[in-house]
Amino acid sequence: MNDMTSILSQPIARLGATTITLGQALGFGAMLLVALFLALAVALWRAGKARAVAAAEAADHARDTEARIADVLQAQAEMHGRMGAIADVFGARQAELTQSLGQRLDAMTGRLGQTMAEQTKSTHESLAKLQERLAVIDTAQGNIQSLAGQVVQLQAILSNKQTRGAFGQSRMEAIIADGLPHGAYDFQASLSNGSRPDCLVRMPNGAPMLAIDAKFPLEAWNAIRAAEGADMQKAAAQAFRRDIEVHIRDIAEKYLLQGETQDTAFMFVPSESVFAEIHENFEAVVQKAHRARVVIVSPSLLMLSIQVIQAILKDARMREQAHLIQGEVIRLMEDVGRVDERVRRLQTHFGQAARDIDDILVSTSKVTKRGQKIEALEFAEGETEAPRDGTAKAEAGARVADSKTGQLRLRVVEDGE
CATH class of the missing domain: 1.20.5 (Single alpha-helices involved in coiled-coils or other helix-helix interfaces)
Known part of the structure; x- marks a missing residue:
């Protein structure tokens, strides 16, 4: 027991100033x-x-x-x-x-x-x-190709001076031949001075002939179109003006003859574009042509002039035939007067015949009545009516004879006329 107590009282730890024994520790553990x-x-x-x-x-x-x-x-x-x-x-x-x-x-x-x-x-x-x-389109393309070929041919024609002149001459001749009757014109006819214009148009009533020239110079015009610089174009324009003036002077000197040709001659330009260019940019040349009594005409103006000349020729022919027409009208009026006279005579005969027929009807009526009386055996006291009937018949016969005589006289007059 004492050993147990001593064991329990032995210290096992210290916390600060407090010493913890084994017994305290066991008690604390039990608690x-x-x-x-x-x-x-x-x-x-x-x-x-x-x-x-x-x-x-x-x-x-x-x-x-x-x-x-x-x-x-x-x-x-x-x-x-x-x-x-x-x-x-x-x-x-x-x-x-x-x-x-x-x-x-x-x-x-x-x-x-x-x-x-x-x-x-x-x-x-x-x-x-x-x-x-x-x-x-194919047809048109073919036509265009054909036209292109024709244009090439035309260009080849125009590139040659002789063929170009023939081209202008042919166009002018076609226009005149279509517009005027045969005999109203002459191509390449000679004048008294020996010159030969391309065409001479015969005017009515013995008037002088109209001269037409178709040899228009196109070399200078082609040079204007081919010129590239301003100087070249100016030189080409001067050459073109000079050629036209020379051609106008030649026409005035060769084809304007007093009493043989008209006071005015035509210079035919076979292109409307060239004609328009001349009147637009070469006014001095146009004025000089007017003073020289040379008229520059294009195909359309030549056609119009030919139509005017055709109208003048037709009017002249009408005037030439006017006296013949007047004579025929006079004879026609005489025939109409003769027919009117004969109709009036025939009307008179018809009136006389109508009156004779009326008298005959009166007589036949009396004869009918007389026959009816005879048939009924009714004789009137006055037997003097028979002579009157005989007288009426005699008068009617005389009238018929007169009518036949008048008809015979009418036939004799007609045969005499």
């Missing part, structure tokens, strides 16, 4: 064990209580969960019903939609087919028209 036991018991009680609460809560939660699951199942069943109804509605709507889409697709296919047929027909027609136009 600590008791405290731990109590704490463990409290904890176990609390844990059991918590488990009970949790079990209650779990049961409540399970009941709530079952209720919710039941609600969810009910809602799911309702949802299945609604989904079935919706599926039925969707199925019906889908069938209707499919039918409607089928009808629309059929209609659209029909319209598309019709449209494609119309487009195909229109395309064929357009292609046919295009082929026709292409054929026309």
